[in-house]
Amino acid sequence: MKYVQIFMAFFRSGILGFGGGPSAIPLVYKEVVEKYRWMKDEEFSDVVALGNTLPGPINTKIAGYIGYRVGGWPGMLIALFASVVPTVLLLIIFLTGLGASKDKPWVQGMSAAVLPVVAAMMAALALDFMKQAKSAMTWKGLILFTGGSFLVLQFFRWHPAIWIAALLAFAFFSGTAREQEQEKER
DSSP, rough: HHHHHHHHHHHHHHOOOTTTTHHHHHHHIIIIIIOOOSOOOOHHHHHHHHHHHHHHHHHHHHHHHHHHHHHHHHHHHHHHHHHHHHHHHHHHHHHHHHHHHHTTTHHHHHHHHHHHHHHHHHHHHHHHOOOOOOOOSSSHHHHHHHHHHHHHHHTTTHHHHHHHHHHHHHHHHHHHHHHHHHHOOO
């Protein structure tokens, strides 16, 4: 039963995640955190953050890790298969038909309609992540941190992996320094 659930969770996110990884992340979140409760919000946030630092499509990295965590090696293979096969099949079907219809208005309209939906899904997921982060910092700190991250990524054009690695290093070293201070106080 567990393997069927793994397959269904990643098949649904794979088949409905139009637009690539960013559009699939909220779908995976709904399956993994809300429906099957294989992870908590914080754990999923960590998986997405670390997955973004690694090369390759985010959906397959998330699927591989969560599938392995829930069902071992068979779970990993099932999750990867379920997240990749729908995309491959749809790509073959759509590109075959799209080649003949790409200049038609309904195809252009369909492509344009997908973008705002993906943006709304990502905004909703970002809001959920901000609510989780709020538990660890003040609203002022959260707004400054989010705004600073936006500036670094959009205007200074840092690669997200560099920013995430810098933040992880900062969190590690500040946490280590805090632990050492607590040890001294004891």
